[in-house]
Amino acid sequence: MWSTLVGFFRDNWRWRNQVWHLAVTEVRKEADGAILGWFWFLVSPAMYVGVLWLSLSVGLKTSSPVEQVPYVTWLAAGVVPWQFCSGMLMSGATVYQRYSYLVNRIKFPLTVISNFFTLARLLVFLFMMLLVLALMFVSGTGWSIYIVQLPLVVLVMYGFWMTWSIFAAPITAISKDFQNLVRVLGTPLFWLSGVFFDVNSVHQAWLQVIFSINPMSFFVASVRASLVDRYWIWQRPNLLWPFVGVMVVLIVLAILVQRRLATEVADAL
Secondary structure: OHHHHHHHHHHHHHOHHHHHHHHHHHHHHHHOOOOOHHHHHHHHHHHHHHHHHHHHHHHOOOOOOOOOOOHHHHHHHHHHHHHHHHHHHHHOOOHHHHOHHHHOOOOOOHHHHHHHHHHHHHHHHHHHHHHHHHHHHHHOOOOOHHHHHHHHHHHHHHHHHHHHHHHHHHHHHHOHHHHHHHHHHHHHHHHOOOOOOOHHHOOOHHHHHHHHHOHHHHHHHHHHHHHHHOOOHHHOHHHHHHHHHHHHHHHHHHHHHHHHHHHHHHHHO
C-alpha cells in the first residue's frame, strides 16, 4: 500500500510540468471561442446565486445567520464552493472516459489525469471566487483575520477531490452502475450540504451525523468560516474530525482501487 502511495507522489512530481500545462489548456479550451471568454465562468454562479436569493430571501423571507452580512453574500460564499464540489463529484468520476486517449497511452499515469483535471476545475473555482469577493466589497462586508485559512481550505479541497477522482474514475470506467449511483447521489448531497442554511444551527442528532460525513458540508462551512462566518475551522470539531476520517478512508480506498483496477481501465474503455 505504501509503495502505491509513494508511486502516486512520484508520478505526479515527475509529470508536474505536464500537469500544469494540461490544466491550463483544459481551462483555455472552455474559454476559447467565446467573445467574453473567462467572464462566462462567472455567469453560472451569478445566475444561480441570483435565483436562489430571489426565491429564499425575497420569496421566503430568509435572512442571513450572520449579522451585518447580507444573505446574498452569505449564500454566494456557499454556492461557489458547492458548485466546484458538485462538478467534481460527477466529472471527476468520469474523467478517464473524457480522456480515454491518454488512458490508452502506455506511459501516461492515470493519477496524473485526475490531478490535472482537478487542478483545471480548481482554477475555474478560484476565478468564480471573484464573485464572492465582489459581493463582499459591494455589501461592505470587510475581510477578517480568518481569511488566512482560506488557502489551506482550498488546498484540502484540491487534495480531496483529486483523491476522489483517483478512487472513482477506475470504477466508473468499468461499472456503469457506479456511474449511475454517483449521479443519483448529487441531489441529496446538495440538499444536505448546508448551502441554504448554517449546518451548525441544526440540532437533530441524526442530521448532524449526515452533515458530518458529507464532505460538501465541510467545504461549504469552511469557505464561509474564512469569509463571512468568521471562525477557525478547528473550532467546529463536529465537522472537522468526521471529515478527516472520511478523507483517510478515501485515501485508503483510492490506493486499493488503483492497485486492483488500474491495469484494467484501458481494456474497459
